[in-house]
Amino acid sequence: MKKYLGIDIGGTFTKTGILDENGAIISFAKGDTPKSGGIEAEIALIGEILEILDISTDDIESIGVGVPGPVDRSGMVHSPPNLKGWGEVDFAKFLSEFLEFPKYKIVVGNDANLAALAEYRFGNGARADPMVLITLGTGVGGAVIINGEPMMGKDGFAAELGHILIEPDGPRCGCGRRGCAEALISHKGIVRIAWDILKKDKGSVMWEMIGSNFDELTPLTVQQAADIGDPAANKVLKITTRHLAILLADLINIFNPERIVIGGGISRWGEALLGPARKEAKRQALKHLAKNVKIVRAKFYQRAGVIGAATAAMKI
Ligand SMILES: [Zn+2]
Structure with a gap:
């Protein structure tokens, strides 16, 4: 069964989960979103959480990341109000380099859009x-x-x-x-x-x-x-x-x-x-x-x- 990594960066928590192709959560872990240190601190936290999940990126098909702020059509994140020091950033590029995972297999989106996709595909959006x-x-x-x-x-x-x-x-x-x-x-x-x-x-x-x-x-x-x-x-x-x-x-x-x-x-x-x-x-x-x-x-x-x-x- 194929596995997908979902990362949800919130103002308070950063949550990660491995899902199978039917939308079932295989494993889940979370940590406190860093209050300072910008992208680097967030990337380091994601590294720590992924260790808890105990999964190699070799076993993952692709990665989705949700952020609480504007994301343009190209995937650029535009200064999320609750994530200090982010500014305008190509988050997929950072994550790709850190995880040594191909950038074309990483998608970054606005958290509300992604939550709607979840309800549409696997939830009460039916x-x-x-x-x-x-x-x-x-x-x-x-x-x-x-x-x-x-x-x-x-x-x-x-x-x-x-x-x-x-x-x-x-x-x-x-x-x-x-x-x-x-x-x-x-x-x-x-x-x-x-x-x-x-x-x-x-x-x-x-x-x-x-x-x-x-x-x-x-x-x-x-x-x-x-x-x-x-x-x-x-x-x-x-x-x-x-x-x-x-x-x-x-x-x-x-x-x-x-x-x-x-x-x-x-x-x-x-x-x-x-x-x-x-x-x-x-x-x-x-x-x-x-x-x-x-x-x-x-x-x-x-x-x-x-x-x-x-x-x-x-x-x-
Ligand atoms: Zn208003």
């Missing part, structure tokens, strides 16, 4: 085409698969779905604009909304759950409180549902997708969020587009990046 992935986590990201490939745009940077506008007068987004999906349906966005509501509701069970400490407030607090019927938490859930529904309706109208897959930590709220958001999105979207779209939860979470990177490697 090879639906077009398929849209949105991830609701620290940020809001996404990718669009069309004809089996991530939609790249002219330069390779397309599908910044987290910056679709939801509320023109909403909170400031990291991109400088107000009211993007990322400013509202991300971890931070939901906490901000929850805090505003919580301040006006001293009777909410969430106060007890967080020990009156703002730093303890997370989307999970809101989810758990909503599950037991807390009115303040249910208000947050309702607002988040509305924001998500607008995003989904826009995605339906633009891409006419066969499936929309929703991943990231926030999607673990499950049907309490997805159920009403799905219904409202279909109500808002144009009828002929809304008719056949399926909106489902992702299959892969912590290992989506590794599976996606190896999936991209299988296509070389």
